[in-house]
Amino acid sequence: MPSKNYVCIICPNSCEIVADFSGKEVAKIIGQSCRKGEEYVRKEIVAPERGLTTTVPVKNGDAALVSVKASKTLPKELIPKAVSAVAKARAEAPVKIGDVIIKNVLGTGVDIVATKNVSRKAGINTGQD
Amino acid sequence: MSEMIVKSVDVAVVGGGPAGLSAALSAKKNGAKNVLIIERGESLGGILNQCIHEGFGIDSFGEALTGPEYMQRFIDQVESERIPYMRNSMVLRVSKDRKIIVSSKEGLYEITAGSIVLCMGCRERTRGQICTPGTRPAGVYTAGAAQNYINLRGYRIGERVVILGSGDIGLIMARRLTLEGAKVLAVAEIMPYSSGLPRNMAQCLYDYEIPLFLSHTVVEIHGKKRVEAVTIAQVDERFKPLKGTEKKFECDTILLSVGLIPENELTRDAGIMIDETTGGAVVDESLQTSVAGIYACGNALHVHDVVDYVSLEAEKAGKSAAKNAAGRQQEKGTIxxxxxxxxxxxxxxxxxxxxxxxxxxxxxxxxxxxxxxxxxxxxxxxxxxxxxxxxxxxxxxxxxxxxxxxxxxxxxxxxxxx
CATH class of the missing domain: 2.60.40 (Immunoglobulin-like)
Structure with a gap:
């Protein structure tokens, strides 16, 4: 029976999982120590998905960049395209964790959200002095 | 000579990274009224500030958070518990009688503490410590320094990169650099196995088809002003490069991911016993060091693979520190x-x-x-x-x-x- 090896990326256990195929169908999945491992391999066979994390420049922030992530995993092959889309984005301080930076990135239904709080730089837009 | 600012607290926590945050919260929860965090950097959170990738908190929160999200959960608690913290404040000395000298903008502090928890974390092994041969051009970074430049400052550090060592930060940076448009040509690891977690090999190297050369080391770094190339070669069982196995990569940047060292200058200066294998203090089950009332945890104690375990260990150290500050007896380790x-x-x-x-x-x-x-x-x-x-x-x-x-x-x- 043909088989394929996977390393589960869901948690640091890094389970080595083997999927046995009969024809194109998965016959058996072994080696995972939890349900998430099996789910991961099943997805990996049909349509692999990955998380995405990167940064976006912030205007008027007390930090130059805000770190961001895709709110859900994205199709693996879309990751480079999505990173390019996020690279064009700009945020303005204040930014809070969870703030949507890009809605519905590449029409996937997944948002790009902030993963860090960035305050407004002191002395900005406080009026005339 | 100007006078020192004198202060006294129940529990002083040296370092405001994941270990320090957890230790302080736990000390407070376990009855210490007057807890103080002393942080060298600009903000709390330590290295998690620059670890923007996901995978933190799976054990503690049941979700894969990014570093900044994980740290913010603890910072929010520190704020709501009103635990005071000093930032931009460098501890210069910790002494056996539990006095801490701190240098800060306001001047020098002398802080007397009922208990001290050492949470200084670790730092990266540098080029000097692994003796890489060749010239000394610009473009050689530790993986963590590169991570700081890219993730916190938005610098572009190079176009063609070779990574020496396969530690987790190196693997994470291989992916990050690739997504940022750089070409990562190779990762060379001197050991016959990777020193990073297998999941990071899978999602950071294999996903992007970055070649990993096991049992390989650098034999020469080329370039005068800037890195121009690096030559690696296979090594034998004694880690000696084998003639005829050299491979040369034209590149402008080299990252080093060759290990972490617990930061324990303060610990050594205080006369605390060190385990030369871990590079951290010798501790008993309450995480007390060889000096009564001084505790150690997190990456300053031993380098951890997962931050969740740092937090748990620090919780324990914080609890012990609170107990000691309150004068409660603790079990002494004899086995x-x-x-x-x-x-x-x-x-x-x-x-x-x-x-x-x-x-x-x-x-x-x-x-x-x-x-x-x-x-x-x-x-x-x-x-x-x-x-x-x-x-x-x-x-x-x-x-x-x-x-x-x-x-x-x-x-x-x-x-x-x-």
Missing amino acids: KAKPGEGVRYVLPHKVSGHADVKFSLRVSSPERNVKLIVTDGERVIKTFMKTRVNPAEMIQLPLKKSEISGSREIIIKLQNAK
């Missing part, structure tokens, strides 16, 4: 715990036998189908079966009070299961 064959180190170094203990350890090399055997020197106390062990992963073995009480010593060794 020595030692690594046996195949095990690099075992923590804590001493246990009392009057409480359940979770030992932390690392193995010397990757193995399959093994047992970790806990003995009292003669008799087998307990055996743990493992299908895979990896030096990249910290292993924890829980033992019950009843299993260890009465032992003269504890030795943990690795053995083939067959």
Whole structure:
């Protein structure tokens, strides 16, 4: 029976999982120590998905960049395209964790959200002095 | 000479990274009224500020958070508990009588503490420490420095990159640089196995088809002003480069991901006993060092693989520190715990036998189908079966009070299961 090896990326256990195929169908999945491992391999066979994390420049922030992530995993092959889309984005301080930076990135239904709080730089837009 | 600002607290926490935040929160929760965090950097959170990738908190929160999200959960609690913290404040000295000298914008502080928790974390091994041959051009960074430049400052550090060493930060940066448009040509690892977690090999190297050269080391760095190329070669069992196996990569940037060292200058200066294998303090089960009232945890104690375990360990140290500050007696460790064959180190170094203990350890090399055997020197106390062990992963073995009480010593060794 043909088989394929996977390393589960869901948690640091890094389970080595083997999927046995009969024809194109998965016959058996072994080696995972939890349900998430099996789910991961099943997805990996049909349509692999990955998380995405990167940064976006912030205007008027007390930090130059805000770190961001895709709110859900994205199709693996879309990751480079999505990173390019996020690279064009700009945020303005204040930014809070969870703030949507890009809605519905590449029409996937997944948002790009902030993963860090960035305050407004002191002395900005406080009026005339 | 200007006078020092004198202060006194129940528990002083040196370092405001994941260990420090957790230790301070736990000290407060366990009754210490006056807790103070002293942080060298601009903000709390330590290295998590720059670890923008996901995978933190799976154990503690059941979700894969990014570093900044994980740290913010603890910072929010520190704020709501109103635990004071000093930022941009450098601890210059910790002494046996639990006095801390701090340099800050306001001047020098002398802080007397009922207990001190050492949470200084670790730093990266640098080029000087691994003696890479060749010229000294610009473009050689530690992986963590590169991570800081890219993730916090938005700098573009190079176009063509070779990574020496396969530590987790190096692997994470291989992916990050690739997504940022750089070409990562190779990762060279001197050992016959990766020093990073297998999941990071999978999602950071294999996903992007970045070649990994095991049993390879750098034989020359080329370039005068800027890195122009690097030559790597295969090594023999004694890590000597083999002639004729050289490969040269034209590149402008080299990252080093060759290990982490617990930061313990303060600890050594205080006369606290150090374990030369871990690079951290010798501790008992309450995480107390050889000096009464001074505790150590997190990456300053030993380098961890997962931050969740840092937080848990720090919780324990914070609790012990609170107990000590309140004058409550604690169990003294009299039973020595030692690594046996195949095990690099075992923590804590001493246990009392009057409480359940979770030992932390690392193995010397990757193995399959093994047992970790806990003995009292003669008799087998307990055996743990493992299908895979990896030096990249910290292993924890829980033992019950009843299993260890009465032992003269504890030795943990690795053995083939067959």
